[in-house]
Amino acid sequence: MSEFVxxxxxxxxxxxxxxxxxxxxxxxxxxxxxxxxDPNQVTEIIKTSGLRGRGGAGFPTGLKxxxxxxxxxxxxxxxxxxxxxxxxxxxxEIIEENPLQFLEGVAICSYAVGAQTAYIYLRGEFWQLAxxxxxxxxxxxxxxxxxxxxFGTDYSLTIHTHLGAGAYICGEETALLESLEGKRGLxxxxxxxxxxxxxxxxxxxVNNVETLTNVPLILxxxxxxxxxxxxxDSAGVKIFSLSxxxxxxxxYELPFGSTFRELIYEHGGGILNDAKLKxxxxxxxxxxxxxxxxxxxxxxxxxxxxxxxxSDLGSGSVxxxxxxxxxxxxxxxxxxxxxxxxxxxxxxxxxxxYWMGYLTQELQSGVIKDDQVELLYDIARNIQGKxxxxxxxxxxxxxxxxxxxxxxxxxxxxx
Amino acid sequence: xxxxxSKYTKEIQKILDKYPPERKRSAVMPLLFLAQRNEGxxxxxxxxxxxxxxxxxxxxxxxxxxxxxxxxxxxxxxxxIQICTDLCCALRGSEEFLTGLCEALEIKPGETTxxxxxxxxxxxxxxxxxxxxxxxVQGEAGISYHENCTVEGTLELISEWREVTPDQExxx
Ligand SMILES: Cc1cc2nc3c(=O)[nH]c(=O)nc-3n(C[C@H](O)[C@H](O)[C@H](O)COP(=O)(O)O)c2cc1C
Ligand code: SF4
Ligand code: FES
Numbered sequence: 001m002s003e004f005v006x007x008x009x010x011x012x013x014x015x016x017x018x019x020x021x022x023x024x025x026x027x028x029x030x031x032x033x034x035x036x037x038d039p040n041q042v043t044e045i046i047k048t049s050g051l052r053g054r055g056g057a058g059f060p061t062g063l064k065x066x067x068x069x070x071x072x073x074x075x076x077x078x079x080x081x082x083x084x085x086x087x088x089x090x091x092x093e094i095i096e097e098n099p100l101q102f103l104e105g106v107a108i109c110s111y112a113v114g115a116q117t118a119y120i121y122l123r124g125e126f127w128q129l130a131x132x133x134x135x136x137x138x139x140x141x142x143x144x145x146x147x148x149x150x151f152g153t154d155y156s157l158t159i160h161t162h163l164g165a166g167a168y169i170c171g172e173e174t175a176l177l178e179s180l181e182g183k184r185g186l187x188x189x190x191x192x193x194x195x196x197x198x199x200x201x202x203x204x205x206v207n208n209v210e211t212l213t214n215v216p217l218i219l220x221x222x223x224x225x226x227x228x229x230x231x232x233d234s235a236g237v238k239i240f241s242l243s244x245x246x247x248x249x250x251x252y253e254l255p256f257g258s259t260f261r262e263l264i265y266e267h268g269g270g271i272l273n274d275a276k277l278k279x280x281x282x283x284x285x286x287x288x289x290x291x292x293x294x295x296x297x298x299x300x301x302x303x304x305x306x307x308x309x310x311s312d313l314g315s316g317s318v319x320x321x322x323x324x325x326x327x328x329x330x331x332x333x334x335x336x337x338x339x340x341x342x343x344x345x346x347x348x349x350x351x352x353x354y355w356m357g358y359l360t361q362e363l364q365s366g367v368i369k370d371d372q373v374e375l376l377y378d379i380a381r382n383i384q385g386k387x388x389x390x391x392x393x394x395x396x397x398x399x400x401x402x403x404x405x406x407x408x409x410x411x412x413x414x415x
Numbered sequence: 416x417x418x419x420x421s422k423y424t425k426e427i428q429k430i431l432d433k434y435p436p437e438r439k440r441s442a443v444m445p446l447l448f449l450a451q452r453n454e455g456x457x458x459x460x461x462x463x464x465x466x467x468x469x470x471x472x473x474x475x476x477x478x479x480x481x482x483x484x485x486x487x488x489x490x491x492x493x494x495x496i497q498i499c500t501d502l503c504c505a506l507r508g509s510e511e512f513l514t515g516l517c518e519a520l521e522i523k524p525g526e527t528t529x530x531x532x533x534x535x536x537x538x539x540x541x542x543x544x545x546x547x548x549x550x551x552v553q554g555e556a557g558i559s560y561h562e563n564c565t566v567e568g569t570l571e572l573i574s575e576w577r578e579v580t581p582d583q584e585x586x587x
Contacts, residue, residue: 083542084539084540084542085540086501086502086503086539086540086544087502087503087540087544088540088542088544089542089543089544089545091542092542092543123542124448124483124485124558125485125541125542125551125558125560126542127557127558128557128558128559128560160433162433162441162444162445163444163445163448164444164483165444165447165448165479165483165484165485165486166483166484166485166486167482167483167484168539179444180441181438181440181441182440182441182442182443182444182469182471182479183440183479184478184479184482185482185483200435200438241544241545242545243503243506243507243544243545244502244503244506244507244544245506245507249507249544249545249546250545251545285501285502285540319502319503319506319544321506325506330502333501333502333505334502336501337501337502337539337540340539341539
């Protein structure tokens with residue numbers, strides 16, 4: 001058996017092809033589900049496994065599936081392959097190298113919630129990946145692993161790919177739904193949540209690619225096996241996308257409970273030019289930024305522990321900053337991003353990011369004035385809690401935590 | 416019958432088949448990609464053609480072109496080199512790469528080379544942060560990724576394109 005749950009192609013490259021995947025027991029879990037298990041039983045197994053969403057919010061996956069409105073049909077499943085958070089590049093590797101395990105996850109989820117149509121929403125830049133997935137789906141249909149009356153039952157399933165066209169906001173699940181309906185990707189007011197009012201107003205499960213890719217192996221090896229891989233708080237394994245000033249950036253699949261120290265120094269080979277580690281963004285550009293310390297480095301990577309540190313695990317996109325980089329430059333970069341990606345629907349996010357952009361730019365161009373920093377902090381505070389979707393909240397995280405935790409980079413007395 | 420429909424009858428039917436018949440509006444983005452395929456940008460006339468196929472107002476189609484960054488309503492170089500200069504890539508030399516490439520081509524970011532072949536653009540994260548400097552090329556063949564890039568390698572790639580693409584200036 002592979003030492004991996006998700007990145008199994010790293011020691012079984014042939015898993016990319018249907019023959020190779022089936023040799024590893026591929027599509028047996030889907031067959032077992034459809035022929036031997038009741039949809040609710042599948043959902044129960046996923047609930048018991050402790051699997052939580054890997055798209056950022058960490059919501060319990062089985063629980064989400066159980067929220068699907070049983071009185072409104074048809075049901076839909078959407079795999080979120082929008083992957084646009086700066087620092088995140090794990091779903092892309094899964095789809096490129098272990099596509100069939102992902103597709104089997106989509107299929108099992110669809111069966112569990114009674115969906116006969118599933119869409120995979122990919123960011124438009126993944127154009128080649130969408131074509132690749134289309135070919136895989138076609139193969140599965142030819143092998144009668146997708147399509148009508150699967151395994152001699154009355155269950156049928158079709159999977160389609162759908163390309164976005166360059167908008168980070170479309171990763172937010174309700175903006176994604178709008179986009180898939182052929183509109184601009186503007187988030188919807190929630191509630192109602194997608195399991196009661198989703199695509200075309202029908203009950204819909206939206207799950208991240210990595211989340212779904214766990215599902216076949218949980219069915220194969222059991223919920224207890226999966227729980228045991230992680231910690232009490234966070235079950236299973238997680239792919240961490242490691243980037244920034246490290247020697248060996250890349251994706252690393254680790255059990256929950258591993259530490260930043262293991263990730264950055266053992267797997268990532270340490271800091272470029274052996275410089276000193278300064279800061280960690282654990283969740284991409286949306287992170288509450290951590291000041292490096294022994295305490296931070298030895299914190300177990302799990303949802304609860306990171307929250308206790310004053311940050312979040314998010315989608316596991318760890319960006320490493322070393323001593324050669326100033327934090328005012330870092331937040332100029334993150335604000336550039338959010339200013340560009342704000343959908344413009346609500347004023348605090350749209351205008352606030354414009355002004356934060358202006359001020360972070362000013363800070364770059366000479367002597368830092370304390371009243372500018374104060375104003376920047378004040379604007380960020382005033383965006384918080386006033387936005388329709390989480391993008392607005394994400395945009396201020398880096399600003400507030402940088403000014404607070406790295407005052408010396410903003411012309412202030414160190415703590 | 417519209418240009419688009421006569422040229423891509425089969426493709427369009429395949430796209431429409433993905434969505435419930437009463438929800439064919441969902442096909443609008445795939446159709447915009449199709450309309451952009453040949454010329455690298457979306458002609459104004461294509462908007463009304465798509466509107467006709469999907470029972471949408473032309474303005475409804477146009478707002479999508481404005482909202483999504485991969486759709487273009489202006490002609491640019493035959494190849495758009497879109498370099499990621501977002502946080503993670505900038506931490507690994509992508510801004511220096513951008514400057515170097517622009518200097519070699521004697522253009523600024525956002526501009527097109529005189530022969531109309533290449534436009535250089537800066538873009539946000541492309542989910543390849545561990546392989547900076549990197550860019551995607553948006554051109555006739557869709558979108559392709561190029562990772563761990565150098566200025567020299569990119570100039571070579573450009574001269575390969577130059578050999579197979581007629582000079583835009585001479586065509587005029
Ligand atoms: C601005 C924004 C961008 C997001 N981008 C993504 C994304 O690219 N991929 C993703 O899976 N989830 C993304 N999410 C989270 C989704 O809204 C949603 O929570 C997730 O797809 C649910 O799947 P999960 O429970 O499996 O994580 C984003 C959220 C926000 C607010
Ligand atoms: S918070 Fe920003 S991205 Fe979210 S809906 Fe409001 S304007 Fe759009
Ligand atoms: S920051 Fe450049 S690809 Fe992610």
